[in-house]
Amino acid sequence: MEILHTAASLQAHAESCRRAGQRIALVPTMGALHEGHLQLVRAAAAACDVVIVSIFVNPTQFNNAEDFRLYPRLPEADTALLIPAGCTALFLPSVEEMYPQPALLRFDFGALERVMEGAHRPGHFNGVATIVSKLFHLSRPHQAYFGQKDWQQVSIIRQLVADLSFDIELVSFPTVREPDGLAMSSRNRRLSAEARAVAPRLYQALELAAGLVQAGQVPPAAVQEAATTYIQAEPLFRLEYFEVVDAHTLQPITEWQPSQQVALCLAAFLGDVRLIDNVVLPARN
Numbered sequence: 417m418e419i420l421h422t423a424a425s426l427q428a429h430a431e432s433c434r435r436a437g438q439r440i441a442l443v444p445t446m447g448a449l450h451e452g453h454l455q456l457v458r459a460a461a462a463a464c465d466v467v468i469v470s471i472f473v474n475p476t477q478f479n480n481a482e483d484f485r486l487y488p489r490l491p492e493a494d495t496a497l498l499i500p501a502g503c504t505a506l507f508l509p510s511v512e513e514m515y516p517q518p519a520l521l522r523f524d525f526g527a528l529e530r531v532m533e534g535a536h537r538p539g540h541f542n543g544v545a546t547i548v549s550k551l552f553h554l555s556r557p558h559q560a561y562f563g564q565k566d567w568q569q570v571s572i573i574r575q576l577v578a579d580l581s582f583d584i585e586l587v588s589f590p591t592v593r594e595p596d597g598l599a600m601s602s603r604n605r606r607l608s609a610e611a612r613a614v615a616p617r618l619y620q621a622l623e624l625a626a627g628l629v630q631a632g633q634v635p636p637a638a639v640q641e642a643a644t645t646y647i648q649a650e651p652l653f654r655l656e657y658f659e660v661v662d663a664h665t666l667q668p669i670t671e672w673q674p675s676q677q678v679a680l681c682l683a684a685f686l687g688d689v690r691l692i693d694n695v696v697l698p699a700r701n
């Protein structure tokens with residue numbers, strides 16, 4: 417596995433792979449890798465000749481300086497995990513390398529970013545779109561892999577690809593969970609033992625809400641209320657949002673409609689650790 421630190425070396429590597437007729441997959445990450453990331457890498461390796469994984473804790477997408485400072489950084493352990501998963505090149509740049517000057521370009525994804533993560537983390541998707549665009553330009557992948565744990569992020573990146581005519585196939589992957597249901601996340605490492613013990617309640621709330629949606633007897637607001645009550649029954653949680661949304665427009669659902677695909681999305685703090693999760697339900701008849 418090659419380890420690349422500069423934008424120029426990534427660009428040169430990707431160009432030489434392209435010239436050799438190889439298919440390139442990009443898996444962007446912020447590191448502290450877990451099985452959720454590794455499944456993306458393995459899927460990419462099964463589909464492409466070259467798998468570029470980027471590890472970069474991107475400062476421009478953090479709206480909270482402490483969250484950025486405390487974000488887990490484990491480059492040696494990550495490197496050891498990536499080789500058997502099929503990564504062929506690891507891109508590990510510094511902040512100065514990715515931002516030799518402050519990026520002034522601003523993205524506006526309209527209604528897609530005025531809800532949920534975009535509403536609660538001002539500037540977050542501008543930072544995500546900036547770094548993902550840079551990575552796309554530098555590596556010019558045929559495919560790029562993202563996890564559905566960040567459902568809104570996948571929608572934003574799909575819009576980015578369409579608006580900027582990136583010739584890239586997006587592959588999105590289902591959320592990988594711990595045996596007790598907790599969505600795998602790099603931030604789980606920062607949970608106290610007490611917080612980790614109650615964390616699966618988030619997925620239980622999503623399942624409870626999914627059961628109510630599928631039974632079809634209660635309005636969206638009652639689904640939201642039931643899930644909120646369930647999470648808040650555990651005082652360690654500070655729930656930021658629990659939303660019942662259209663899975664494609666991401667807008668809150670006030671009345672059920674035929675053929676609608678529903679996503680249930682949440683964000684909650686356990687201590688100072690902020691976790692997100694979601695489930696996306698099959699389209700309704």
Ligand SMILES: Nc1ncnc2c1ncn2[C@@H]1O[C@H](COP(=O)(O)OP(=O)(O)OP(=O)(O)O)[C@@H](O)[C@H]1O
Pocket residue numbers: 444445446447452453456561562563564565566589590591592593599600601602603604
């Ligand atoms: N449990 C998971 N299942 C599937 N994909 C995941 C999972 N966790 C993260 N990913 C995906 O991996 C990519 C990199 O994510 P990232 O490095 O931010 O990890 P993370 O675990 O989501 O960390 P955190 O949520 O703490 O920032 C993203 O596309 C993300 O959606």
Ligand SMILES: CC(C)(CO)[C@@H](O)C(=O)[O-]
Pocket residue numbers: 444445446472474477544547548566569
């Ligand atoms: C896509 C990404 C790597 C951009 O920094 C990040 O938002 C993430 O890890 O999901």
Ligand code: BAL
Pocket residue numbers: 446477478566
């Ligand atoms: N996976 C989302 C990256 C972030 O929380 O900034």
